[in-house]
Structures are given as C-alpha cells and as structure tokens.
Amino acid sequence: MNQYLLEQYKQLGISEKVIAFGEKIEADLKPRFEKIDAIAELNQLKVLNALQKNRVSAECFNQSSGYGYNDMGRDTLEAVYAETFKGEDALVRPQITCGTHALALALMSNLRPGDELLSPVGKPYDTLEEVIGIRPSKGSLAEYGITYAQVDLLPDGGFDWEGIRNVINEKTKLVTIQRSKGYATRPTLSVDRIGELVSFIKNIKPDVICMVDNCYGEFTEEKEPLEVGADMIVGSLIKNPGGGLAPIGGYICGKKECIENAAYRLTSPGLGKEVGASLGVIQSFYQGFFLAPTVTAGALKGAIFAANIYEKLGYKVVPNSTESRHDIIQAVEFENKDAMIAFCEGIQAAAPVDSYVTPEPWAMPGYDSDVIMAAGAFVQGSSIELSADGPVKEPYAVYFQGGLTWYHAKVGILMSLQKLYERNLVELD
C-alpha cells in the first residue's frame, strides 16, 4: 500500500497491523469482486437502456404539488422501473413510506375477504407479522377475514414440496416469497430458486399471485424475480434501488392488474395512479436508481470482505466466506457481548455522519432484549448505507449491511476490526 493511502487510514485511527490483515484478505477476493463488477456492469446497462427507451429528459425532474395530475416525471420513472425489472407496470412513490408499507399495500390491495395468503418459505420478516395478523394488530389482514398459511423450509434450507402441495387450496390467492433471509438464519433465495418455487406453485394453481419481497435483493444478480415467473416484486427505496439518494419511498412492480389494485388502495378507488404529487424528490429517485447497480456491488463486496475477515478469525459468519450471494446482508456471530459491541462501535466510528457518537445497547420497543445499532447515515434509517445492528443476547450476532461505496464499506469493516484488536478480543498474527 502506498504511503499516502496508509497515512489516510492511520489518520482515521486504523493501525498498520489491521490494514495488513485486510489487504491479505482483499487480495484473495479479487476473482469474486470481478464477478460482482460484471453483474454491476450488466445492471448498469439495463438501467441505462430503460432510461433511454423511456426518453427521460430534464422535464422529468420538475416537481409537482397538490393532486399531481399529469406528473410526467412520476409516470416516466414508473415506466423505467417496469422496463428494468421486466414488469408490465410499476408503482414507485414517495407516498409509500417504507418497505413494510409497500408490502402491506401489495397484500391488502390484492387480497379480499375469504382469500388465503401463503408463505412457503417460513415466517416472514418481523414487521409483516402485524400486517398479516400473526401477531394481532389493528387493521391486519386477519381482521379483514384473510387467512394465513405457512410452510417452513426444511432443516437443510430446501423447499418442503409436499407440504406446499398439501396446503394450497381453493382459497389460496397469493403466495409471498421473501428473497432475503432478513434477520433469520435460513439461506437467502437465489432468483433461480424463486423461479423453481413459482413454477411448482403455478403448476398446482395457475391463477395464484406470486409476490416476492425483494428487499435487499435488487441488483445482486443478473436477473430479477419477475423474469422467472413472479407476478409482483416489492421493495424499499432506502435499500438497494434508491442507490442511497432516495430520501423515502417504496415500489411495487409486476402484472398490470396487481399494480392497479395497489394504486387504487394507495390513493383511492377510481383515482389510482393518476394522483400523487412527486414533491421534488423524483430527481433523486432517478439518479439513485441509476447509481443503484454500483452501490449494490459495493455493499456486496463489503459483505463478502466482512465474512472473510471474521471467518478467518474463527467466528461463525452467515453466509460463509465462499457462499454465493443473493442479498447484501452479512451476519457475524460473536458469541461474546464485548466483541459485538466493539464491532458496532467500529462501524459507527467509520461513518460519514455522527462518527463521534458511541452506539449503546437500548431496550427498543418490540424486542425482548437490548438492541445495539450503528448507523451514521445521510438518510435516516437507510440500510443501503453502512449500518449494523443486533439483539444483545446469545449468540451475539451482528447483522451488517450497506456501504454506498466499496471503499467506505472496507474502511468500516477495518475500523470494526481495529476496535476488537484494541480491546485484545482478537489476535491478528
């Protein structure tokens, strides 16, 4: 490493020993990083083609207010999403407040009383429990007479084909498939595996709607789930597709009828997509989407770098150092409270914003133990930016994701290692 670069790392507080350890790991990852770059290149061109084909112009960045009738920027952006993700239509709005909202919207608008929702991949993301009514809540699907069935993955992470076949019935209307493992321990699903599952389900019941919770998965592979038969994909703009620039928002993309249902629910029956002012944020949606393939690639490299560093030091990492990747989340099980806290302090200390604060475990609502969170982000709560969190209890696992650039993800991970090293929690020889 050249002297000038070394000086910069040292100025941030990272020691030569930690840097040397990281450099060795990084050198071995070159071939994998090249593959990630190739995926980013393909996805960059996909987005560029979609922007050009839809004749995006400077006028698309004008802001609308009030009803937002004839908001050309909004409508064109939705066409760009649809083109890129291979859907018939899309709903991409600042009025969709987060990923959970987007998922709730897709479910509530496409299900009717008497229908049944099925998750064939085990328990969905925590926040969906109240949406579905697994944990009773006001306005849940359960309150509207929509039932829920679940088939868990097999212990080896495979699909329970027999179980799925047995549970599909005349009421089954919509199947929800979560691509990312989220904060569970099951494997993340590749787009190809999602394709197999969708084919199997459509063989049994062709008219069932297959929805994919696409959070954290966008642009990690060459294909997206609509290309393998899914009817709807749903995600958050403060994750991958917002590219770090979108300050809010969510999207739903897929079959025209599904999107129309969602639009009628988001605004009102009869109004649908015709209203919804873009309020001046639309330019950041475009630019963020344009950057998203490279931003996602940087975050993926960071996840792989972290897995390789901490696995080498003897910790259990999920996914492991060599597994293929289908989302940007990395878990590290520290089995040690001090190490877990040191890791989070390192991530915080490397942040571009709020780097001087120290994250502390706190009793967050909805959790049965203290939780520690590290994030110093330009957009509050953005998890495409470098961030880490986890419940402070056995096995002291930290979930780590994001990084708007690979270089920043790298420095964050080195800083985490520095904190462990300073406290004699690891040996680097």
Ligand SMILES: *Cc1c(COP(=O)(O)O)cnc(C)c1O
């Ligand atoms: C983040 C996430 C959600 C929820 O998104 P929020 O924006 O936090 O509401 C849902 N599903 C998965 C798999 C996620 O990663």
